[in-house]
Amino acid sequence: MGSPEPTSVRVLTRSEHPVSRRHITSGALRVLNRLYRAGHTAYLVGGSVRDLFVKREPKDFDIVTSARPTQVRKLFRNCRLIGRRFRLAHVHFSGGEIVEVATFRCTPELEDDDLLLTSDNRFGSPEEDAYRRDFTINGLFYDISDYSVIDYVGGVRDIERRVVRTINDPWVRFQEDPVRMIRAIKFASKLNFKIESKTWAAMCELKESIHKSPPPRVQEELARLLEEGASSRALTLLEESGLLGELEPNLHNYFKDASARSEADPDGHLIFRLLDQVDHYHLENDGKLTRPLLGSVWLLPYLLAEDFFEASSPDVLVRSLADKILSAFGTSRKDMERVAQLLLAVRRFRQTSKKSRRSAPKALLSKSYFDEAVKVYEFFLEATGGDVSELDWWMEQRQASLAKKKSKSSSKSKSASEDDEKKSRRRRFRKRKRS
Numbered sequence: 281m282g283s284p285e286p287t288s289v290r291v292l293t294r295s296e297h298p299v300s301r302r303h304i305t306s307g308a309l310r311v312l313n314r315l316y317r318a319g320h321t322a323y324l325v326g327g328s329v330r331d332l333f334v335k336r337e338p339k340d341f342d343i344v345t346s347a348r349p350t351q352v353r354k355l356f357r358n359c360r361l362i363g364r365r366f367r368l369a370h371v372h373f374s375g376g377e378i379v380e381v382a383t384f385r386c387t388p389e390l391e392d393d394d395l396l397l398t399s400d401n402r403f404g405s406p407e408e409d410a411y412r413r414d415f416t417i418n419g420l421f422y423d424i425s426d427y428s429v430i431d432y433v434g435g436v437r438d439i440e441r442r443v444v445r446t447i448n449d450p451w452v453r454f455q456e457d458p459v460r461m462i463r464a465i466k467f468a469s470k471l472n473f474k475i476e477s478k479t480w481a482a483m484c485e486l487k488e489s490i491h492k493s494p495p496p497r498v499q500e501e502l503a504r505l506l507e508e509g510a511s512s513r514a515l516t517l518l519e520e521s522g523l524l525g526e527l528e529p530n531l532h533n534y535f536k537d538a539s540a541r542s543e544a545d546p547d548g549h550l551i552f553r554l555l556d557q558v559d560h561y562h563l564e565n566d567g568k569l570t571r572p573l574l575g576s577v578w579l580l581p582y583l584l585a586e587d588f589f590e591a592s593s594p595d596v597l598v599r600s601l602a603d604k605i606l607s608a609f610g611t612s613r614k615d616m617e618r619v620a621q622l623l624l625a626v627r628r629f630r631q632t633s634k635k636s637r638r639s640a641p642k643a644l645l646s647k648s649y650f651d652e653a654v655k656v657y658e659f660f661l662e663a664t665g666g667d668v669s670e671l672d673w674w675m676e677q678r679q680a681s682l683a684k685k686k687s688k689s690s691s692k693s694k695s696a697s698e699d700d701e702k703k704s705r706r707r708r709f710r711k712r713k714r715s
Contacts, residue, residue, distance in 0.1 A: 289407070290436060294427040297436075299324075299332045301427070307373040308341035311381060312424040314355055320347040321384075321406065323421035329429065330417045333439050334471060343381045344409055344421070352381050384409040387456075407432050414453065414460045415467065416445050442473045450482035458489045462501040462527075465517045469510035480521070487522040499610030502527055506574045506609075509562030512555040528608045534581065542584035544664055550581045553663035561659075569655075572618035575606050576656045579623065588623075589630050598623050618649060625653035626660065629674060645681040654678075 301309060308324065315322035322345045328338035345352070349367040353359045358372045369381040386404025404412070410419045410432040419433035429436070433447050444467050446453040446460070454461055461483045468475045475483070490498060505514040518524040525532040534540055535548050544550060554577050558569065582601050591597050598620045606616060628644060644650065654671060661668050 290431040290434075292429040292431070292436065297333065297429045298335065299329060299422050299427075299429055303332055303337075304328075305341055305377060305379075307371070307377040307379050308343065309424075310373075311343055311356070311371050311379045315343070315345050315347055315352070315381075316424050318347070318351075318355055320345050320351070322347075322425075323406070323423055323430070325409075325421055326413070326418050329420040329422050330435070330439065332422075333420070333429075333436075336471075341379055343379060344384055344406075345381060346384060346406075347381075348383055348403075349381075385412055387412045406430070411447055413447060414457070414463060416447055417467065417471075417473075419447055438476075442471070443476050444468045444471075444473050444479065445476040446479050446482075450479045451486065454482050454486045455489060458486065458491075458493045459497050459501055461487065461490060461521070461523060462498065462505070465514050465521070465523070466501065466505055466508060469505070469514035469517060470508040472510070472513075475517070483521050483523070487526050490523060490526050496610060498527065499608065503571060503574075503609045503611075506555075506558070506578070507568065507571075509559050512552050512559055515552065515555060528605075530582070530605055530608075534585075540585055541581070542587070544584050545581050550584070550663060551578070554580060554659055557659040557662050561655075570618075570652065571609075571611065572615045572622060573652050573656060575602070575609065575611055575615065575619045576622045576626070577659055578609075579605055579619065580656075580660060583623065589627055594624060594627055595620065621647070621649050622653045622656050625649065626657045629653070629657045629670070642681065645678050646685070650678060 304324065308328075312322045312324065322343060324341060325344040326342050328341045331338040347355075349361050349369050352369040352371075353361055356369075356371045360370045360372065361367050362370055366382075366385070371379045371381060373379070384404050384406055386402050386408035406421065410421065410430075413419045413433075416433045416435040416438045418435070419431070420435045421430040422428075423430055434445075438445050444464050446464075464475055464479060464483060467473060505511055505518075508514070515524070518527065519532070519535065531551070538546070538548070541548055558574065558577060561569065579598070579601055582605060583598065586597055586601070588594060588597060599616070602611070602616045602619050606619065611619070625644060625647070628641070647653075654674060658668065658671055660666065661670065
């Protein structure tokens, strides 16, 4: 894997592809143009080119160049070098935009029979850099010098066919970096692409090798699957490939054991219906759901199986299940506590029946997590065919509480202003009396 397979490079002129500078951020364009004017090769690379090809808005823009990291730093005063084994340049712009710049690399020669990559720090050529990448759809370059797209790996063909395919032998590529299997599912689900047959077969065969990867990387990629707006399909692919049993055996066993499920989830599909609601929200709204909210949705089927709404110690139940289940996502202690708060609020919503409603608990209405808890409860009602109109009453109570709080604050402010004016008049009167 140290050198790429022979290939004929495909170059698409500006009129042959949909990538336009109008859709590239000003910061990325400034970096590309300055590197080019300084005599370096500079390409937009990876997910940004792929997303622009399929008319999606990229999350960020990465650049690859012939310039070494120290040369990049000399060109940009707003540049910081990061990394130990292989240095990357982060160019910072106002508004929080960060453009990552890397030097062309090649895949290192392996020193033993283990294919797992432990270093990736050799400079290389543009072609070697393209072949170093994981999937063909991520191996495209956008050349700022003539606005062409350069394709060494067949990425354009696979984008047109809507296929996720590894670059070179998938059995080798997944053993080099097993996290690529999760990334294949992420791209297939969010882009609505198919996974190429050999790539899929290798994933199914090598699923156990995922345990060779550093847990934080695996946990982060797994958490991102819930955030891409296609979490339901991603979960389906995880289950079908066998990766779910390796990554989240609790849910895998939950699917297999009907006796472990609640009456609200006889077919074991509740988690898919909940994730469908999450995905629909992503499509309809630009806002991103928080990880505690997503963790709460993920926990709901387990809690229902333990009769959560009638449990005598719901707080203990929530926290123990969160510790057991959400560890697969690397959830922090802070987020675990927020998950518990959200789910206990959902339980409170559920227990407040229409007949007994007179006024909502003031303490709950004033909580900072109230709106998120309502959203979790909304997903639950939609997924189980519940009465979504329940939410209207809670939101009315919330608005009334906020209005009352605002009125009190205004009254206090007015009273304080009047007191200040009285004190000011007294001071002026004393001054006149002394004179």
